[in-house]
Amino acid sequence: MTLAIDATDLEKDYGDVRALDGLNLSVEQGEFFGLLGPNGAGKTTFINTLVGLVRKTGGEVTVFGNDVEDEYREVRDSIGLAPQEFNVDRFFPIREVLMHKAGYHGVSEAERERRADEALKLVGIYDKRNTRFDWLSGGMKRRLLLARAIVTEPNLLILDEPTAGVDVQLRHDLWEVINRLNDEGTTILLTTHYIEEAERLCDRVAIMDSGRKVTVATPEELTERGSDTITVELRDPPASAPPLDGLSEVEDTRLEDDRLAVRVAGSGGRVAPRLLNALEDRGHEITDIDISRTSLEEIFVELTEGQRGSDEPDGDGTGEDGTADEPARLAGEAR
Numbered sequence: 001m002t003l004a005i006d007a008t009d010l011e012k013d014y015g016d017v018r019a020l021d022g023l024n025l026s027v028e029q030g031e032f033f034g035l036l037g038p039n040g041a042g043k044t045t046f047i048n049t050l051v052g053l054v055r056k057t058g059g060e061v062t063v064f065g066n067d068v069e070d071e072y073r074e075v076r077d078s079i080g081l082a083p084q085e086f087n088v089d090r091f092f093p094i095r096e097v098l099m100h101k102a103g104y105h106g107v108s109e110a111e112r113e114r115r116a117d118e119a120l121k122l123v124g125i126y127d128k129r130n131t132r133f134d135w136l137s138g139g140m141k142r143r144l145l146l147a148r149a150i151v152t153e154p155n156l157l158i159l160d161e162p163t164a165g166v167d168v169q170l171r172h173d174l175w176e177v178i179n180r181l182n183d184e185g186t187t188i189l190l191t192t193h194y195i196e197e198a199e200r201l202c203d204r205v206a207i208m209d210s211g212r213k214v215t216v217a218t219p220e221e222l223t224e225r226g227s228d229t230i231t232v233e234l235r236d237p238p239a240s241a242p243p244l245d246g247l248s249e250v251e252d253t254r255l256e257d258d259r260l261a262v263r264v265a266g267s268g269g270r271v272a273p274r275l276l277n278a279l280e281d282r283g284h285e286i287t288d289i290d291i292s293r294t295s296l297e298e299i300f301v302e303l304t305e306g307q308r309g310s311d312e313p314d315g316d317g318t319g320e321d322g323t324a325d326e327p328a329r330l331a332g333e334a335r
């Protein structure tokens with residue numbers, strides 16, 4: 001099957017700044033694909049290259065087999081984009097904004113109205129249909145961006161930080177809508193700094209840094225790459241940590257009072273039974289056990305931290321859009 005997105009050795013220079021540095025990335029049709037990376041990794045540049053807002057410097061990229069520059073029209077008609085920035089005609093009632101958008105992509109007049117109403121209902125702002133954009137609340141503006149992206153019924157929906165700065169309820173509402181579209185067959189490309197979002201929604205994620213792909217994997221595969229810590233409480237703790245030579249996964253053991261913390265490569269759940277057996281064989285009585293997993297967030301930091309320090313922080317404790325940084329956001333965003 002033709003790939004939804006296929007980028008080969010993609011490059012983009014903005015003067016001296018190399019935003020995409022030989023990016024190779026492919027997204028299957030029907031996938032829910034996450035694009036993660038610290039600020040300045042090149043995510044928005046990649047998206048803008050797909051939709052024709054940025055001209056690539058080198059390499060190739062196709063969307064459903066169409067070259068993004070030579071077959072610009074076909075590509076643009078197949079994509080719905082909800083951008084990071086609010087770039088909407090501020091003075092028009094939002095229903096008209098959606099109808100203009102549908103009209104631009106060749107949707108008939110009667111159909112435009114139906115599509116606009118359907119999209120507004122889907123994102124939950126139909127009662128605001130006659131309100132102009134700049135009179136909407138921040139959360140409603142995010143909903144509108146999604147409505148505008150889906151009004152053309154695109155095969156590929158691109159969401160550039162769709163939930164930046166929105167409250168938990170709205171985030172969940174948006175996830176529901178996006179998930180439903182994906183279930184119905186729409187390919188989704190999502191960039192986000194919320195790790196929970198990527199973990200929950202995405203079939204696969206690519207981690208980008210400095211214009212390159214660091215890795216592509218399912219969220220589960222990524223967390224498997226980390227270390228888990230098994231903490232065991234012992235009734236009569238020994239003076240020092242017991243040797244665990246038979247367990248090849250063990251990376252480190254620490255004894256603090258009656259608690260033995262054992263760091264293991266991969267899944268702690270898989271190692272725990274053998275660890276308990278080994279300890280019992282040595283005569284230790286176990287009174288409690290706890291397994292803590294490495295989070296995807298920690299893996300992300302590990303994979304991208306080599307690049308830290310190359311960007312200046314934005315200095316005022318807010319992201320680009322002025323929304324407050326939150327602890328759950330990924331490294332890079334909260335710097």
Ligand SMILES: Nc1ncnc2c1ncn2[C@@H]1O[C@H](COP(=O)(O)OP(=O)(O)OP(=O)(O)O)[C@@H](O)[C@H]1O
Pocket residue numbers: 014017018019037038039040041042043044045046320
């Ligand atoms: N129009 C532009 N002119 C010059 N440099 C640019 C332009 N747009 C982006 N850049 C630079 O290109 C690099 C990649 O930026 P990009 O916005 O693609 O990153 P990003 O991964 O989307 O970041 P964020 O997570 O902050 O949105 C950065 O160094 C940025 O400063």
